[in-house]
Amino acid sequence: MYKFDYKPDRVNEKCRKWDLNIIRDKFGDVSENFIPMWIADMDFKIPTEVEEKFMDAIKRGVFGYTYCYDEFYDAVINWQKDMHNVDVKKEEITLTYGTVSTLHYTVQAFCKEGDSIILNTPVYDPFESCAKKQGVNVISNTLDVIDNRYYINFETLETQIKEHKPKLMMFCTPHNPSGRIWSVEEMSKVARICKDNGVALIADEVHAEHIHYGEFNSILKIEDELLENVILLTSPNKGFNLGGLKTSYSIVRNKELRTIFKNKLQQNSITSPNVFGIIGLITSYNECRDWLKGVNEYIKGNYELLEAWVNKYKNLSMMQMESSYLAWVNISELGMTAKELTDRLAVESGVLLEDGSHFVNDGDDYIRVNLGTQRENVIEALNRMDKFMINFNK
Numbered sequence: 001m002y003k004f005d006y007k008p009d010r011v012n013e014k015c016r017k018w019d020l021n022i023i024r025d026k027f028g029d030v031s032e033n034f035i036p037m038w039i040a041d042m043d044f045k046i047p048t049e050v051e052e053k054f055m056d057a058i059k060r061g062v063f064g065y066t067y068c069y070d071e072f073y074d075a076v077i078n079w080q081k082d083m084h085n086v087d088v089k090k091e092e093i094t095l096t097y098g099t100v101s102t103l104h105y106t107v108q109a110f111c112k113e114g115d116s117i118i119l120n121t122p123v124y125d126p127f128e129s130c131a132k133k134q135g136v137n138v139i140s141n142t143l144d145v146i147d148n149r150y151y152i153n154f155e156t157l158e159t160q161i162k163e164h165k166p167k168l169m170m171f172c173t174p175h176n177p178s179g180r181i182w183s184v185e186e187m188s189k190v191a192r193i194c195k196d197n198g199v200a201l202i203a204d205e206v207h208a209e210h211i212h213y214g215e216f217n218s219i220l221k222i223e224d225e226l227l228e229n230v231i232l233l234t235s236p237n238k239g240f241n242l243g244g245l246k247t248s249y250s251i252v253r254n255k256e257l258r259t260i261f262k263n264k265l266q267q268n269s270i271t272s273p274n275v276f277g278i279i280g281l282i283t284s285y286n287e288c289r290d291w292l293k294g295v296n297e298y299i300k301g302n303y304e305l306l307e308a309w310v311n312k313y314k315n316l317s318m319m320q321m322e323s324s325y326l327a328w329v330n331i332s333e334l335g336m337t338a339k340e341l342t343d344r345l346a347v348e349s350g351v352l353l354e355d356g357s358h359f360v361n362d363g364d365d366y367i368r369v370n371l372g373t374q375r376e377n378v379i380e381a382l383n384r385m386d387k388f389m390i391n392f393n394k
């Protein structure tokens, strides 16, 4: 048995992914033997090294206010250098309370009501809600699909930016929901269009740690001149499944941009870290690289099972999951919407998948499958989905 086969008690943990009431609210009358493959949360126990550091803190027994001590900055600098081959300076790093809430603060820092932001769609839905919740308009730049892979249409992007004059572009790299890894050249083109038109580029790299095909390129690899216009947001939350600790950070090279951004954080008292969040980040970055390698191999094994399953059905196809643990499956030939499919699968098979229409725009033909779970769950879900497909194709 591989250590990732171990199933932690996620029901008593009270995580959203496994909570029957939350699930029934979202998916309807689901039976109790459901298999949740929806929200981006992995079912693997944290690395032993992180567990031990948490236990040490618990044994100390005091949880007073802490601060961003040097080990936090060193861990980020070393991680970015060793894993992504980029140089980051201490003063460029700022603690934040989760990448999603930081998207909201970024909009608050750089936009006022009635302004616009732009994003490539489909995309992770908080990219849209962070703007809409503050009265900021959202311009959708549709990704082109060529041979089952997403591409940015730079001409349309430039035209839309010139026409709508957004203040920010929210850029998901690697891309959720497809896992697409962007090349340095593609990112430079995006950054150039943004810079020439006075649009700050917000790059969300939280999915950078699960790489399966190809190599991840950090946004920090684009030309220095273009980097002046970039705010990078990331966290170990996807890589090591620490999302509930609500700890993340930003990297901003340009001092002026950084000051505006930091002022907004300070205005909201985003200053000292969560005691466990900072320990989790430091330990996972410094000591858990083998764990990450192992989990990535495991996820890739799950992906290969799904890929073989999809290939059995001529009315299904999928994008190659270059990164993340979220597979993007095209169901447009099935003759039902993604919503109908995910609702029926949930109630008839107990398999809970994410309906692609949640990903702002342009996701209606897709479902997203979370493969960050034990192999046993993947095999059982695929068996149940086989039964569903056989009945469906009759």
Ligand SMILES: Cc1ncc(COP(=O)(O)O)c(C=O)c1O
Pocket: 040, 097, 098, 099, 100, 101, 124, 172, 176, 204, 206, 207, 234, 235, 237, 238, 243, 247, 248
């Ligand atoms: C693109 C993207 N950004 C951010 C997050 C959440 O990050 P955090 O836990 O740091 O808020 C997710 C989670 O699914 C995500 O897919």
